[in-house]
Amino acid sequence: MATAARKTSTSKSSSSRSRRGASASSIASTGTPVIKTPRPEEFDKEAELHAFREMLLIRRFEEKAGQLYGMGLIGGFCHLYIGQEAVVVGMQMALKEGDQVITGYRDHGHMLATGMDARGVMAELTGRRSGYSKGKGGSMHMFSKEKHFYGGHGIVGAQVPLGTGLALANSYRGNDHVSLTYFGDGAANQGQVYESFNMASLWKLPVVYIIENNRYAMGTSVSRSSAETNFAHRGLSFKIPGIQVDGMDVRAVKAAGEMAVDWCRSGKGPIILEMQTYRYRGHSMSDPAKYRTKDEVQKMRSEHDPIEQVRQRLLKKKWASEDDLKAEDKKVREVVTDAADFAQADPEPDASELYTDILL
Numbered sequence: 031m032a033t034a035a036r037k038t039s040t041s042k043s044s045s046s047r048s049r050r051g052a053s054a055s056s057i058a059s060t061g062t063p064v065i066k067t068p069r070p071e072e073f074d075k076e077a078e079l080h081a082f083r084e085m086l087l088i089r090r091f092e093e094k095a096g097q098l099y100g101m102g103l104i105g106g107f108c109h110l111y112i113g114q115e116a117v118v119v120g121m122q123m124a125l126k127e128g129d130q131v132i133t134g135y136r137d138h139g140h141m142l143a144t145g146m147d148a149r150g151v152m153a154e155l156t157g158r159r160s161g162y163s164k165g166k167g168g169s170m171h172m173f174s175k176e177k178h179f180y181g182g183h184g185i186v187g188a189q190v191p192l193g194t195g196l197a198l199a200n201s202y203r204g205n206d207h208v209s210l211t212y213f214g215d216g217a218a219n220q221g222q223v224y225e226s227f228n229m230a231s232l233w234k235l236p237v238v239y240i241i242e243n244n245r246y247a248m249g250t251s252v253s254r255s256s257a258e259t260n261f262a263h264r265g266l267s268f269k270i271p272g273i274q275v276d277g278m279d280v281r282a283v284k285a286a287g288e289m290a291v292d293w294c295r296s297g298k299g300p301i302i303l304e305m306q307t308y309r310y311r312g313h314s315m316s317d318p319a320k321y322r323t324k325d326e327v328q329k330m331r332s333e334h335d336p337i338e339q340v341r342q343r344l345l346k347k348k349w350a351s352e353d354d355l356k357a358e359d360k361k362v363r364e365v366v367t368d369a370a371d372f373a374q375a376d377p378e379p380d381a382s383e384l385y386t387d388i389l390l
């Protein structure tokens with residue numbers, strides 16, 4: 031994927047990189063530790079099946095959310111995560127209980143990966159009373175303290191200082207929990223990101239900054255919006271190391287995730303993981319995605335799909351048959367159908383809830 035992403039990015043991005051001469055030696059001269067992207071380890075059967083089920087759950091859930099949106103059952107914004115599943119599933123495989131997750135508005139995958147209930151997420155999307163925010167938050171505003179998921183934020187980049195704050199709290203309390211703070215390539219150009227980087231590095235806070243570079247911010251490609259398209263280098267001025275990771279390969283994500291959380295837990299401070307990924311759908315449900323070709327999307331789907339990669343390995347190693355995998359898919363579809371049925375049967379919040387849980 032890294033190679034494919036490079037090849038299809040515009041010449042401007044690669045030439046600007048070489049103009050700046052961001053080689054390993056020039057990075058070392060800034061005093062920022064130089065770290066290497068870890069080589070992914072092979073998964074055993076259990077890990078492959080786990081990754082397959084988890085990614086498939088997100089894919090099927092998002093497809094259903096897209097359908098319900100089309101039927102007018104989901105109001106407001108709805109940003110689907112289809113294509114990016116390996117990022118959150120691989121990272122989650124590297125965590126331990128108590129580690130926190132925070133992200134932006136493309137958040138349903140993160141919620142499911144942290145173990146939040148599909149019924150509660152779908153009920154929130156449809157604005158029903160059993161939703162995680164009692165039907166008053168919708169797609170972009172859901173939280174689960176039990177699962178250590180801190181949202182769900184609609185303001186681009188706003189989760190970055192908040193995620194850094196979670197890390198500050200961990201540090202202050204003296205626990206060994208790590209904050210996983212996810213944001214996009216577009217959000218990476220926000221000023222508050224760099225204020226956060228400065229404090230996180232200065233105070234050696236345990237935060238993994240995960241930049242989900244899906245190559246677009248709404249309709250703008252990274253090469254049109256970003257002077258430095260190597261997002262792993264975005265922390266250099268703050269002595270925060272970073273690596274680029276094939277975000278379509280769940281094994282590569284897990285290996286990078288394990289390295290990064292170990293880095294944080296051992297008191298070395300923040301670290302950046304640039305996940306090179308791709309969203310198959312438009313920015314949100316209302317985006318016809320005319321800024322890229324169908325061929326570009328098709329190429330990613332057919333050559334780099336994260337779920338298909340795992341499927342092929344399971345088949346090749348004879349750890350599962352086509353029938354076994356169809357049965358897994360059926361089970362996942364049942365969970366999603368159940369969530370959608372539940373959400374549609376669940377009542378809307380009572381009018382008396384209009385002013386509860388609101389800061390006035």
Ligand SMILES: Cc1ncc(C[n+]2csc(CCOP(=O)(O)OP(=O)(O)O)c2C)c(N)n1
Pocket residue numbers: 136184185186213214215216217218244246247248313
């Ligand atoms: C502060 C702010 N500016 C602009 C917007 C409008 N907006 C919503 S999403 C988005 C693009 C962000 O892209 P990226 O960070 O790459 O995340 P992705 O959607 O690709 O996951 C913009 C500009 C916003 N919500 N908040």
Ligand SMILES: [Mg+2]
Pocket residue numbers: 214215216242243244245246247248
């Ligand atoms: Mg993006």
